[in-house]
Amino acid sequence: xxxxxxxxxxxxxxxxxxxxxxxxxxxxxxxxxxxxxxxxxxxxxxxxxxxxxxxxxxxxxxxxxxxxxxxxxxxxxxxxxxxxxxxxxxxxxxxxxxxxxxxxxxxxxxxxxxxxxxxxxxxxxxxxxxxxxxxxxxxxxxxxxxxxxxxxxxxxxxxxxxxxxxxxxxxxxxxxxxxxxxxxxxxxxxxxxxxxxxxxxxxxxxxxxxxxxxxxxxxxxxxxxxxxxxxxxxxxxxxxxxxxxxxxxxxxxxxxx
Numbered sequence: 001x002x003x004x005x006x007x008x009x010x011x012x013x014x015x016x017x018x019x020x021x022x023x024x025x026x027x028x029x030x031x032x033x034x035x036x037x038x039x040x041x042x043x044x045x046x047x048x049x050x051x052x053x054x055x056x057x058x059x060x061x062x063x064x065x066x067x068x069x070x071x072x073x074x075x076x077x078x079x080x081x082x083x084x085x086x087x088x089x090x091x092x093x094x095x096x097x098x099x100x101x102x103x104x105x106x107x108x109x110x111x112x113x114x115x116x117x118x119x120x121x122x123x124x125x126x127x128x129x130x131x132x133x134x135x136x137x138x139x140x141x142x143x144x145x146x147x148x149x150x151x152x153x154x155x156x157x158x159x160x161x162x163x164x165x166x167x168x169x170x171x172x173x174x175x176x177x178x179x180x181x182x183x184x185x186x187x188x189x190x191x192x193x194x195x196x197x198x199x200x201x202x203x204x205x206x207x208x209x210x211x212x213x214x215x216x217x218x219x220x221x222x223x224x225x226x227x228x229x230x231x232x233x234x235x236x237x238x239x240x241x242x243x244x245x246x247x248x249x250x251x252x253x254x255x256x257x
Contacts (some may be wrong), residue, residue, distance in 0.1 A: 016044045016236045019078035019114075020089040020228075021071055023053035025171030029089050029202045029225045036207065036229055036245050044238055047081060048089075049074040055169045058095060058144045066092035066100070068107040075108045075116070085235035086116045089228045091200050093120030094149040098156055115235045119202055119224045120152075122231035126222055127158050130253065136194035137163040138185045140174045140204050149200060162191035174203040182206050186213050186221060196220040202228065210246035214255045220247050 022029060030048050037044060051074050053065050075086045086108050093101030101118040108116035127135070137153075137160045139146050146165040153160060164185050168174055182204065190197050196219050199206040207223040214221050223246070230248055233239065242249040 015042070016084045016238065017082065018044060018046050018232045018236065019075065019081075019083035019086045020046060020048045020232075021074045021078070021087065022048045022050045023090050023171060023203065024050040025053050025055075026050075026090075026203045027172065027175045028205045029228070032205060032207045032225045033089075033229050036226060036242060036249060037233075039242055040233075040238060040240060043240075044233065044236065047078055047083065049078045053090070054171055056095075056141055056145060056171060057169050058142075058148060063092075063096055066090070066096055066104075068100075068104050071104045072107050072111045075112050075114075079112045079114065083112070083114055085232055086112060086114050087228055087232050087235075088116070088118040089202050089225075091119050091149075091202060091224055093118055094152050094200055095145050097152060098124075117228075117231045117235060119200075119228045122227045123198060123200075123222065123224070124156055124158070125231065126227060126248065130196065130220060132158070132195045132220075134159045134161045134193055134195050136161065136189045136191055136197040138165075138189035138197055138199045138206070139163070140166040140168045140177060140185075140201050142167050142169055161193040162189060164188035171203050174201060175205060177204060179205070179209055183209050183213060186217070190217055190219075194219070196222060199223045207245060211244055214246055218255055220255060222246075222248055 055062050101120050105116040150160040202224045207225045210221045210223050241251045
């Protein structure tokens with residue numbers, strides 16, 4: 001199967017290259033990104049550069065892990081391999097603010113000449129695409145990070161009508177949350193007033209349960225890893241539908257029951 005995916009490609013130069021800036025504590029997003037994008041292996045390759053990230057909290061030290069200087073250094077290192085776009089595959093914009101993410105993108109593009117985006121900015125685009133204004137929020141974070149995330153989305157014009165969180169701060173612990181717990185987190189976050197559920201965190205393996213939870217809840221469930229991959233593919237002009245990972249990756253505008 002792997003050979004058949006690329007046997008008609010004359011050179012790897014023809015394969016688009018997506019660069020992902022990745023939290024060092026994250027053991028989820030690389031694995032799930034490659035799994036989701038497997039049907040596109042003949043068209044897109046994924047390359048990852050880790051930056052030091054250990055804990056997620058509202059302390060100055062933890063918020064300071066995500067500076068534009070750090071991101072630019074990582075983006076430039078990725079672009080030594082001639083990327084086609086750069087992504088900050090992380091959700092720090094939810095607590096550091098939208099403008100922090102916009103600055104990261106501006107600095108990345110200035111330094112590399114490449115289009116750039118982030119998980120948070122991509123989520124805004126998906127809200128607009130699906131005409132969502134009210135959502136349910138599911139996160140692994142502590143109460144204060146959760147509340148700041150809600151405030152950041154509100155400032156951007158999107159209202160969290162309900163939420164649930166797990167109270168975790170250590171990044172590597174988020175990867176090991178059982179799938180049954182993730183599904184329950186999504187259920188607890190949801191409410192009848194929510195037009196969709198968003199799972200904010202690229203270190204939580206929620207993408208695995210999105211398809212199942214959409215069918216159960218009857219509404220879109222947007223996971224941060226899938227959201228970031230979706231945006232990266234958009235940046236390089238790849239819009240093929242990918243089955244099995246929810247309505248976003250299928251290119252559907254609603255849940256197909």
